[in-house]
Amino acid sequence: MGNDELTLSMGNYQYMPLRDVVFHTLRDAILHGVLQPGERLMEIKLANRMGVSRTPIREAIRMLELEGLVIMVPRKGAQVAQITEKDLKDVLEVRMGLEELAVKFACQRITPKQLKELKRAAEEFEDQVNTVEEDDITALAEADVKFHDLIYKATDNQRLVQLLNNLREQMYRYRIEYLKDVETRGSLIEEHNGICKALGMHDERAAYQYTIVHIKRQQDTIMKMMQQNDEPDN
Numbered sequence: 001m002g003n004d005e006l007t008l009s010m011g012n013y014q015y016m017p018l019r020d021v022v023f024h025t026l027r028d029a030i031l032h033g034v035l036q037p038g039e040r041l042m043e044i045k046l047a048n049r050m051g052v053s054r055t056p057i058r059e060a061i062r063m064l065e066l067e068g069l070v071i072m073v074p075r076k077g078a079q080v081a082q083i084t085e086k087d088l089k090d091v092l093e094v095r096m097g098l099e100e101l102a103v104k105f106a107c108q109r110i111t112p113k114q115l116k117e118l119k120r121a122a123e124e125f126e127d128q129v130n131t132v133e134e135d136d137i138t139a140l141a142e143a144d145v146k147f148h149d150l151i152y153k154a155t156d157n158q159r160l161v162q163l164l165n166n167l168r169e170q171m172y173r174y175r176i177e178y179l180k181d182v183e184t185r186g187s188l189i190e191e192h193n194g195i196c197k198a199l200g201m202h203d204e205r206a207a208y209q210y211t212i213v214h215i216k217r218q219q220d221t222i223m224k225m226m227q228q229n230d231e232p233d234n
Contacts, residue, residue: 019059022057027069032138037173041078041079102152107207111154115199122193141179149168194206195211
């Protein structure tokens, strides 16, 4: 974890109170994988890197613990929470319900201009799949986020968009893990194109079916990766 990454993130929240700046900076670092699952959060070290006192660091860690992103380990202190199968299932169950509403409303309300933007986003994602470096998937993740954000925008329901945006932040850690699996990226392209086609035809059933396959594949892939990581080395 480099100083520059945390300092750059802090700049995004410069108009907030210092405690909130530190909280959001550390939260972003966890969600985006800058701070890895299992990594210890040393107050003095973080304070020095971020150029703040230990007090806002300590307060931010407590807030992150309430969100389930940080756990306190006896004799070791605070560390980034591991991604568990239960957490993944909980998040994806909520996502399935919200995504069902999103594709339903998007089918009914998407405009020709929005559909064109969505198709362009699907093409941009495919371009990223074909050009992304194996060890650099941030751009790929952002392209995937952009595609789904356009669907959310097409719902024309700000409350639903807010809920989905909040969930998107929680999903970011899982999205990064999922996109590490090179073999599944081709399936993502097919699913994005299928969703685009269904929305263009205003076919709610087809759009929902593609979305469910999309989410289920994500769950199955991440769980498989987690189980492989848990297997003891021979």
